Amino acid sequence: MLIKRPSDIRASEITDESVYWNRRDFIGTTAGVALAATMPLVNGFVRSEQDEKLTPYSDVTRYNNFYEFGTDKSDPARRSGKFQPRPWTIRVDGECNKPGEIGLEDFMGGHTLEERVYRLRCVEAWSMVVPWIGIPMADVLNRFEPNGNARFVRFETVVRPDEMPGQKTRVVDWPYVEGLRMDEANNPLAIFGVGLYGEVLPNQNGAPLRIVIPWKYGFKSIKSIVRISFVRQMPLNTWKALQPSEYGFYANVNPEVDHPRWSQASERRIDGSFFPKRIDTMMFNGYAEQVGSLYAGMDLRRWF
Numbered sequence: 643m644l645i646k647r648p649s650d651i652r653a654s655e656i657t658d659e660s661v662y663w664n665r666r667d668f669i670g671t672t673a674g675v676a677l678a679a680t681m682p683l684v685n686g687f688v689r690s691e692q693d694e695k696l697t698p699y700s701d702v703t704r705y706n707n708f709y710e711f712g713t714d715k716s717d718p719a720r721r722s723g724k725f726q727p728r729p730w731t732i733r734v735d736g737e738c739n740k741p742g743e744i745g746l747e748d749f750m751g752g753h754t755l756e757e758r759v760y761r762l763r764c765v766e767a768w769s770m771v772v773p774w775i776g777i778p779m780a781d782v783l784n785r786f787e788p789n790g791n792a793r794f795v796r797f798e799t800v801v802r803p804d805e806m807p808g809q810k811t812r813v814v815d816w817p818y819v820e821g822l823r824m825d826e827a828n829n830p831l832a833i834f835g836v837g838l839y840g841e842v843l844p845n846q847n848g849a850p851l852r853i854v855i856p857w858k859y860g861f862k863s864i865k866s867i868v869r870i871s872f873v874r875q876m877p878l879n880t881w882k883a884l885q886p887s888e889y890g891f892y893a894n895v896n897p898e899v900d901h902p903r904w905s906q907a908s909e910r911r912i913d914g915s916f917f918p919k920r921i922d923t924m925m926f927n928g929y930a931e932q933v934g935s936l937y938a939g940m941d942l943r944r945w946f
């Protein structure tokens with residue numbers, strides 16, 4: 643089974659990965675069903691966010707970047723109604739011993755899902771604190787037994803211009819592509835997001851499955867994934883392909899390295915206030931303790 647039961651999970655993983663545990667039959671539920679119960683967990687790396695106000699549901703689901711539905715931040719909520727996230731199949735291929743296709747149900751490990759709610763900061767010019775429901779990426783990827791040649795993992799978004807009006811334009815060379823180094827993908831903070839606020843993912847947030855990489859800028863968190871490939875070489879990700887002087891492969895949140903056209907030292911926190919405040923952006927979005935060692939010795943100005 644893909645999703646571990648609480649009894650299978652080492653204590654270190656629990657305290658490290660979740661603020662809340664939730665148990666509920668995930669498959670077969672519809673959006674809008676609230677979680678039955680949430681149980682606060684002791685400490686863990688999300689400790690700091692516990693003091694931070696959650697971004698209201700209406701902002702999380704109405705202020706989005708998802709160019710498949712248009713380039714305006716209000717487009718995804720307005721124009722994603724036709725999109726059909728179920729049934730869904732993900733192809734897994736490349737440098738691994740067990741390539742294959744996986745349905746969303748298998749992906750979720752059958753009918754009962756031990757959900758983990760990750761309360762994580764996501765940042766770029768604006769930032770949100772979102773209670774994601776996610777599955778550790780490593781748990782999923784390891785099922786396919788990546789081999790020694792797998793140095794990176796590449797993700798691809800679905801192409802369905804009939805359901806995704808933005809794909810009728812050429813703003814991006816579809817499909818949207820992203821990638822991670824294998825050790826980044828194996829970090830416990832890298833998750834596949836399948837829901838938020840106790841619901842299955844709304845279309846505009848990347849239904850039925852997207853990634854969430856909280857120590858990187860937003861564009862790394864690719865949505866509506868249909869293909870996962872283990873590869874030898876660094877994949878060319880969409881934003882780097884569009885504008886290589888402005889966007890790199892790593893995209894680690896770093897207040898000391900500015901975007902060529904704006905400072906990245908602060909962010910506007912969307913927390914429901916009428917006048918959102920600007921706050922200082924933290925190195926690796928505040929997760930330096932968990933992910934800093936992945937980049938030891940790297941020149942982060944060069945590898946932005």
Ligand SMILES: Nc1nc2c(c(=O)[nH]1)N[C@H]1C(S)=C(S)[C@@H](COP(=O)(O)O)O[C@H]1N2
Pocket residue numbers: 705706707708709710766799818846847848859860861862863864865866
């Ligand atoms: N397929 C796809 N994934 C995508 C994007 C996109 O345009 N297409 N936009 C990215 C960008 S730029 C951001 S900031 C985040 C936004 O995620 P959110 O709408 O859930 O906040 O999604 C990322 N994932």
Ligand SMILES: [Mo]
Pocket residue numbers: 707766859860861
């Ligand atoms: Mo973004």
